[in-house]
Amino acid sequence: MSLKRRILSDMTAAMKSQDALRTSTLRMVKAALTNREIEKGGELSDDEIIKMLRSLIKQRQEAAEQYERGGRQELADKERAEIEIIESYLPQAATPEEIERAVAEAIAETGATSIRDMGKVMKAAQARLAGRSFDGRTVSELVKAKLS
Known part of the structure; x- marks a missing residue:
């Protein structure tokens, strides 16, 4: 199963199980995926999707740091939870x-x-x-x- 299909099927499953955080995170990933495909003018390969997911993680990390500096810990925690969900679609980390x-x-x-x-x-x-x-x-x- 391609990475894109896995993300879409997991989004459907999250919607059915009423997992709000997972659903919103995967919808955001799907939107970013669609935007990148429009920019490219075609389907993205799994490697390109992984690169996109890494950039989304980096954005979330920067946002979490900003929220912590601003004293908004609940928003920083939400960003970190989104990072965990997105990371589950990346290949296993090198030790x-x-x-x-x-x-x-x-x-x-x-x-x-x-x-x-x-x-x-x-x-x-x-x-x-x-x-x-x-x-x-x-x-x-x-x-x-x-x-x-």
Whole structure:
């Protein structure tokens, strides 16, 4: 089952079970999906959907931080609950050990010796982590630490 079909069928199930938070979150995901398909002029691949879901998560994280700074904890909690729902559609997250191994292998593969080689190492490490969910900032920090 494609990721889009899974999201739509889960949205229908959430509506039937009257799960308001899940329904509203999946409706928001569906709207974003539809907008991206209109922009592209066709169906999105699962990889493109995953990229879109990651951007939605990032938006929610930023909103939650803003709400917390503004003293609106109930709204921050809602944003974090939406993040959990959206994350359930992402591939399984890479463990810190897997990320560290991918970075070490990428450094060995590219022959990187200084921070100037960071771009090549990042590209190689991300290729090794393809199909897994990971935080690019974590990978970047690890590459910087290993190359300095």
